[in-house]
Amino acid sequence: MNSLDDEPKMEAITVVLVEDDAPTLWRLQDALAKAGYQVRAAGTLTEARACLAQGAPKVLLTDLQLPDGHGVDLIRETRQRFPDTEIMVISILGDEESVISAITVGATGYLLKDAFPTDIAATVRDLVAGHSPISASIARFIVRRTQNTPEPPPGPALNTARLTPREIDILWGIAKGFSYAEIASHLGLSRQTVPGHIKNIYRKLEVHTRGEAVFEAVQQGLIKL
Amino acid sequence: MNDHDEDATAEQLPARERRRLQTSRLMQYLLLQALIVAACIFALRQSLPGPPAQYQVTVFQLIEAGVDRAVTLPYFSPLRNAMNDPPRFTGRFVRPAGEAAQAWSVFLPRFTNGVEVTVNGVVILDSRRDPAANRPDRNTPQIAVIPASVLHDGANDVSIRLFIWGPISGFLDRIWVGPDELLRPSYNLRTLIFVTLPVVFSSWQAILAVILGIMWVMRRHEPAYGVLAAAMAVGVAQAFLQTPMGETPFSRLNVILISSAPIESGLVLTFALLFSGWKWQRYGWIIFIPGVLLALAGLFGNQATVRALFLYLAVPMVGVSLLIMAVVTARSMLKRRNVASLLLGCAVTIMLTCWIVDLLSVFQMMPNRIFTARLSYSAMLVAIGAGLTWRFARALNQVDGFAGRLVTQVREAEEKLKASFAREEERARAAALARERTRLMRDLHDGLGGQLVSIVALSERGNGSAGIGDAARAALKDLRLVIDSMDDIGGDLMLALGSWRERAMAQLRPHDIALDWRAVTAQGLPVHPELRPWHVIQIVRLLDEAVTNAVKHANAKRITVRIETLAGADRLDRGCITVEDDGRGFEINSDGAAAGAIKAARGLRNMRSRAARCGAELELSSCERGTRVRLTLPHRFPDSDGAAG
Numbered sequence: 001m002n003s004l005d006d007e008p009k010m011e012a013i014t015v016v017l018v019e020d021d022a023p024t025l026w027r028l029q030d031a032l033a034k035a036g037y038q039v040r041a042a043g044t045l046t047e048a049r050a051c052l053a054q055g056a057p058k059v060l061l062t063d064l065q066l067p068d069g070h071g072v073d074l075i076r077e078t079r080q081r082f083p084d085t086e087i088m089v090i091s092i093l094g095d096e097e098s099v100i101s102a103i104t105v106g107a108t109g110y111l112l113k114d115a116f117p118t119d120i121a122a123t124v125r126d127l128v129a130g131h132s133p134i135s136a137s138i139a140r141f142i143v144r145r146t147q148n149t150p151e152p153p154p155g156p157a158l159n160t161a162r163l164t165p166r167e168i169d170i171l172w173g174i175a176k177g178f179s180y181a182e183i184a185s186h187l188g189l190s191r192q193t194v195p196g197h198i199k200n201i202y203r204k205l206e207v208h209t210r211g212e213a214v215f216e217a218v219q220q221g222l223i224k225l
Numbered sequence: 226m227n228d229h230d231e232d233a234t235a236e237q238l239p240a241r242e243r244r245r246l247q248t249s250r251l252m253q254y255l256l257l258q259a260l261i262v263a264a265c266i267f268a269l270r271q272s273l274p275g276p277p278a279q280y281q282v283t284v285f286q287l288i289e290a291g292v293d294r295a296v297t298l299p300y301f302s303p304l305r306n307a308m309n310d311p312p313r314f315t316g317r318f319v320r321p322a323g324e325a326a327q328a329w330s331v332f333l334p335r336f337t338n339g340v341e342v343t344v345n346g347v348v349i350l351d352s353r354r355d356p357a358a359n360r361p362d363r364n365t366p367q368i369a370v371i372p373a374s375v376l377h378d379g380a381n382d383v384s385i386r387l388f389i390w391g392p393i394s395g396f397l398d399r400i401w402v403g404p405d406e407l408l409r410p411s412y413n414l415r416t417l418i419f420v421t422l423p424v425v426f427s428s429w430q431a432i433l434a435v436i437l438g439i440m441w442v443m444r445r446h447e448p449a450y451g452v453l454a455a456a457m458a459v460g461v462a463q464a465f466l467q468t469p470m471g472e473t474p475f476s477r478l479n480v481i482l483i484s485s486a487p488i489e490s491g492l493v494l495t496f497a498l499l500f501s502g503w504k505w506q507r508y509g510w511i512i513f514i515p516g517v518l519l520a521l522a523g524l525f526g527n528q529a530t531v532r533a534l535f536l537y538l539a540v541p542m543v544g545v546s547l548l549i550m551a552v553v554t555a556r557s558m559l560k561r562r563n564v565a566s567l568l569l570g571c572a573v574t575i576m577l578t579c580w581i582v583d584l585l586s587v588f589q590m591m592p593n594r595i596f597t598a599r600l601s602y603s604a605m606l607v608a609i610g611a612g613l614t615w616r617f618a619r620a621l622n623q624v625d626g627f628a629g630r631l632v633t634q635v636r637e638a639e640e641k642l643k644a645s646f647a648r649e650e651e652r653a654r655a656a657a658l659a660r661e662r663t664r665l666m667r668d669l670h671d672g673l674g675g676q677l678v679s680i681v682a683l684s685e686r687g688n689g690s691a692g693i694g695d696a697a698r699a700a701l702k703d704l705r706l707v708i709d710s711m712d713d714i715g716g717d718l719m720l721a722l723g724s725w726r727e728r729a730m731a732q733l734r735p736h737d738i739a740l741d742w743r744a745v746t747a748q749g750l751p752v753h754p755e756l757r758p759w760h761v762i763q764i765v766r767l768l769d770e771a772v773t774n775a776v777k778h779a780n781a782k783r784i785t786v787r788i789e790t791l792a793g794a795d796r797l798d799r800g801c802i803t804v805e806d807d808g809r810g811f812e813i814n815s816d817g818a819a820a821g822a823i824k825a826a827r828g829l830r831n832m833r834s835r836a837a838r839c840g841a842e843l844e845l846s847s848c849e850r851g852t853r854v855r856l857t858l859p860h861r862f863p864d865s866d867g868a869a870g
Contacts (some may be wrong), residue, residue, distance in 0.1 A: 021675060023682035038479030092674035093705055094665050113678040114701050116735050117685075136723030137709055144713075176749060177742065 006099075012038040013128060016063035018048040019075065020092060024113050026119060028090070037120030045069035049117045056082035057122055061111060063090045064098050072105050076136070079106030079206075096141035100158055100205075108132040108202045131195035132202055139174035142205070146171075162204040170197050203205075244544040250559055252393035258555075258574045265578040267376075269597060273418075276411045281404025282383065285314040299335075301589045302387060302395030312395065318402040329376055331383065332412055333367045335398035335594060339365065339388035342478040345373045346382070353388065358418055361393060364595050366415040370405055376590035378785040393587050394530035396594045410488040419600070420788075426603040427464035433609060434458045440613075453609065456492035459485050460602070481523035484535050487542035488516030494546040495604070497569065507524055515542040540584065543598070547577045564611035572608035576601045587597065655713045658758070662711040669704060677701045702728055706769070710761040718800065718858075721761045722788065728786075729772050736776055738784055745789035750800035753862055760862050763835040764802075767843075770832050771804040771854040777809025791857070800858040808846040839863070 016101050017035045019025040025041055032039045040057065042048040045068045051057075064071035083186045088109040089102035099110045109125055122135055137141050146160040146168050163171075166187065173183035180194040189197075248614040287296045289312035301311050320329060331342050331350065339360050342350040351368035383402060389395035401408050434457035441451035462482045491512040499505065515538040521529045554570035579601035586594045660807070676696045684694035705728065714720040716864040730740050768786075775781045788806040829845065832854070836843035840859035847853070 021679055021682075023679045023686070027682035027685060033362055046341075092678055093666065093669070093708060095708065096664065112731075114698055115731070116683045119731065130230065136720070137712065138729055140712070140714070140720050140723070151317040175725035176717075176744075178744065182742075182744075185430050201413065 002034040012036060013059065013124075014032050014038045014040065014057040015059045015061060015124065016040045016042065016048065016051045016057040017043075018042045018060070018066065018071065020063060020065070020067050024090075027117075028111075028113075031117035032118065035125070037124065043067075045071075045074060046072055052078060052081070056085055058084075059085065060085055060087045061090055061124070063088070064102065072101055075102055075107050076105040083159075088105065088124070089125055094135050094137065096138055099135075100141060103202055103205050104158065104207050106206050108199060109134070110138075123224065126195075130199060131139075132199045134174055134198050134201075136175050136177055139171040142169045142201070143168055143175055146222065158205060160205070163201060167197055167201050167204075170194060171181060171201065174198075227624040235580045237548040242497050247559060250562075254555055254558055254570070258551075258570070261571055261574045262578050263610075265601075266582070267521055269579070269582055269595075271417060272335075272593070274411060275399075275401060276401045276408045277531075280318075280401045280407065281398050281399055282316050282318050282402050285385075288313045288315070289849075292806040298397055298399040300397050301594075302389060302397070308388055308390055311386045311388045311642070312708055314397065316383050317380050318380055318383055319380050320376055324404065324531060325373070325376075325378065326372070328405040329371045330408050331369050331371060331404060332408040333385075333398070334400075334404075334411070334415055335364055335366065336387065336397045337395070337594065338390050340397070340631065341386040341388070342367075342369060343384040343386075344371050344381060345371070345377075349375070353464070354831055361598050362417070362596050363619045363645075364419040366412050366593075367421070368408060368412040371402075388733055390532070391529065393537040394589070395521050398593065418695055422603070423464060423600065426600075426606055427461055429603075429610070430457050430464070430606055431461045433606060433613075434461055436613070448505070448683055449496050450692050452492050452499060453496040456489050458497060458672050459489040459492065463489065477524055480528055480531050483521050484523055484531050484539065485516065486535075486620075487519055487539045488513060490539075490543045490546040491516050494550055495572075497550040497553050498660060500569070501553045501566070502755075503553075512546075515539065530594070535585075540587075544577075544580055544584070547580055551577055564615050568608040568612050568615075571607075572605040572817070574769070575604045626721075635870060642801045648755065658711060659713055662708065665711070666708055669708070674701065675703060677704070702732070702769075707762065710758045714756070714761070716752045716754045716756040718753065718756060718764070719744075720763070722802075725765050725768060726786075729769075732772065733776065733784065738776065738781060739784060741785040743785065743787045745787055748790060749788050751798045755862050755864070760839050762855070764858075765843070765854065766796065767803065767832050767835040768804060770828050775804070775806035775852065779806050780812065781806035781808035781851065799860055802856045802858070804854045804856075805851060807851045 013036075015027065017028055017032065017039050017224075019028060019041075020043050025043065029039050033070055036089050037059075040051045040054070045066045050061065052060075052080055052189045056204055056205070060075070062071045062074055066074075066116075071089065075089070078085055078087060086109075086137050087102075087107040089099060091098045092113050095113050096111055099107075099182050102110070106173045109123070109127055111133075112118060115144050116125070126133065142158065142160060142163075145158045146163060169187055173186060178186070181191050182189040183189070230817055248709070265658075283298045285296055285298065285300075287294055287300070290310070292538060296314070297520050298314075300314075304563075325844055332343065333340055333342070333350075333352075336352070339353040339359060340350065341352075350367060350370055351369050352365075355365065357363060358367060372680045381402075385397065385400070387395050401411075424479050434454050435644070437454035437457060441447065441454055444450065463485055466482050491526075492627065494512055495505075495509065498509075498680050519538050521530065521640045523536050526534075550573045551570070553574055554566055558566040558570050576598065579597040583596045583598045585591050586596065624769050680697040681694050681701070684692075684697065708727075710721060712720075717797070725831065726740070726742055733740050773785060775784050785803075785805045787801075787805070789801050789803075791799050833843055836856060840861075840863045841858040844853075844855040844857070
């Protein structure tokens with residue numbers, strides 16, 4: 001999927017940016033434009049759909065609370081129409097509530113709204129390079145869901161059944177604040193493979209269709225037929 | 226009854242092996258019974274010690290049914306009913322001269338049914354006045370002192386009339402006439418064995434009747450006890466009632482009760498059958514037919530009929546009952562292998578032996594006529610008493626064991642319940658906190674958080690208002706910290722430090738300060754189940770303070786965070802977090818406050834206060850090469866915020 005990333009880029013990477021708060025939109029747009037990205041900005045869900053109609057962007061950055069709808073719907077649509085588009089959610093607090101719900105529909109990362117401009121550009125660059133960012137609190141949320149508890153903790157539903165023990169170990173390392181290099185040396189991995197594992201984790205947490213969601217719920221025993 | 230003593234190992238053996246085992250057990254049991262029979266016969270053959278032989282009188286002239294002839298005692302009279310013309314024995318004894326000072330007696334060890342003794346024409350004894358002596362099944366001896374005036378030196382006449390009223394033939398054993406002091410011990414011994422001892426056993430039987438009766442009343446589902454209680458009661462009635470010699474209003478009832486031996490044996494047999502696990506069937510009433518017939522005879526017929534029938538109904542009934550019981554107890558013993566069955570089986574063997582000996586005696590096939598069947602019944606009573614006590618003790622042991630097990634189980638269940646309750650409580654508390662956090666997060670997300678982000682964005686556009694941006698960013702950082710610290714981290718402070726590291730790196734990146742993160746011990750910090758969100762906030766804010774100081778006042782290029790677990794002198798593990806910078810440092814006053822910048826001083830004071838509230842130790846050191854903040858966590862975090870101040 002990312003085979004194009006390694007080729008020299010002849011044209012600017014296109015980013016669709018969806019954010020309803022005007023100052024924040026400007027700020028993010030500035031940061032990305034300065035880094036050389038070609039940004040198409042949108043303030044509403046309708047505008048965002050119009051932007052996407054022009055063609056597949058390389059990256060979609062979207063807020064979740066939009067005046068005329070929810071960013072989750074936009075992420076799901078984009079994921080289905082443009083499988084190669086990298087999707088990131090823009091979050092104020094980087095909290096699991098918003099980030100996890102975005103991940104389950106196909107996002108592979110999140111961006112804090114108040115991040116420094118250099119960090120914003122760096123995060124998008126990493127994403128395009130196939131490195132999905134993950135925070136300690138998100139990792140913590142996911143690993144907690146892998147532990148068997150009689151009732152699931154509050155928050156968005158998450159199916160962790162497909163995660164391998166190795167992936168869960170990586171998540172534990174991240175949750176405890178270890179760097180990729182430290183995790184790789186603890187687990188006997190190559191440092192370069194850790195971001196790939198994280199992207200796999202995101203992909204495994206994604207629920208593709210309604211039918212699949214029901215199937216997985218049955219598999220996990222959440223629904224009894 | 227409810228015994229389950231069957232050998233479990235025997236159940237698992239192959240059939241052939243089991244049969245072999247059963248046979249060997251049967252042989253052992255039969256051998257034991259044979260030994261008992263031999264011991265019984267040996268004991269019965271022992272004749273009781275008698276007075277000196279010189280005083281024995283055996284040669285008599287007998288006038289019986291008009292025939293006069295010489296006989297030698299012991300003598301069996303073929304007559305069955307000779308009340309009107311009793312056989313008369315006339316004999317002679319010699320009192321040596323010079324013994325007039327001594328009292329002389331006539332001693333009759335055994336006779337059936339009654340005797341009247343006359344010495345020199347004077348009646349000195351009539352046994353019919355002694356109720357105990359009138360029971361042919363008892364071996365009551367008689368002794369009578371001969372009045373001194375009647376006796377004279379030299380030959381004296383003694384004459385005995387033998388009254389026979391059935392149901393068995395008459396019998397007169399050898400008699401002794403001699404000094405009372407020589408005859409009396411032998412008489413006393415026989416009285417003890419054949420009169421006193423049966424009374425003692427009958428009293429014991431009465432007690433057993435009461436005990437078993439109570440047992441049956443309290444445990445109605447075990448009718449065996451009731452049946453045995455009835456048998457005991459009947460036995461007591463038999464022993465203590467007197468043979469009616471005339472017609473009285475109660476004499477018929479008396480007769481029925483005295484001749485109730487077949488009913489008694491039927492009841493004991495029923496008990497043995499029930500005890501061995503037999504279920505009562507309707508045909509079981511057959512057992513009681515002889516007893517009922519005899520009772521009817523007692524009610525409507527005369528005493529002579531009852532006596533005659535007794536011989537033909539009661540005696541065989543007792544024997545048949547004993548035989549059936551012997552078989553039943555043997556089977557029960559083989560199947561269950563319990564002490565009660567063994568005791569009962571041995572008692573039955575003893576009784577059966579004695580019954581056979583008695584029968585031989587009745588048919589005059591024994592030289593003597595000492596009936597021991599009734600006496601041997603005491604063996605049965607002892608067995609029943611012992612068996613009952615054994616069962617009672619065993620039941621008590623079982624109850625003790627059961628109670629002990631129950632106490633243990635209840636305690637275990639209680640502990641489990643307590644633990645699960647505590648877990649449940651903890652889970653409920655964590656769930657409530659998580660719900661509250663989710664709600665708070667939603668509230669903050671688009672309200673305060675969004676506004677702060679806007680402020681950051683606006684301050685960056687209008688140059689020169691960087692202060693606002695920093696403040697807003699700091700506010701956002703703190704907001705994230707508060708929300709993060711409310712998350713359930715299961716007491717693992719490392720999870721909170723993971724998020725803190727991210728925030729600190731984001732903070733340090735614009736200042737070009739490197740953050741060196743070193744988890745020295747593999748596990749990092751010990752897990753603290755008692756860790757609460759407010760502890761986490763204090764610790765993370767303290768660390769924030771240390772980093773902020775390094776950024777703002779020390780002009781540092783590198784900050785090192787060391788995380789380790791130290792084994793203390795008291796062998797308790799303590800977590801330790803060290804934040805070290807390579808800045809220029811500052812001077813620390815004796816009171817621990819920084820001497821330099823006022824802001825830095827306030828920051829240090831805050832750090833101390835936060836450490837104190839968490840029960841942690843804070844160690845500050847600073848020199849030109851940098852500052853070091855060392856936080857040693859307590860082994861156990863305090864429950865309350867008592868150290869606040």
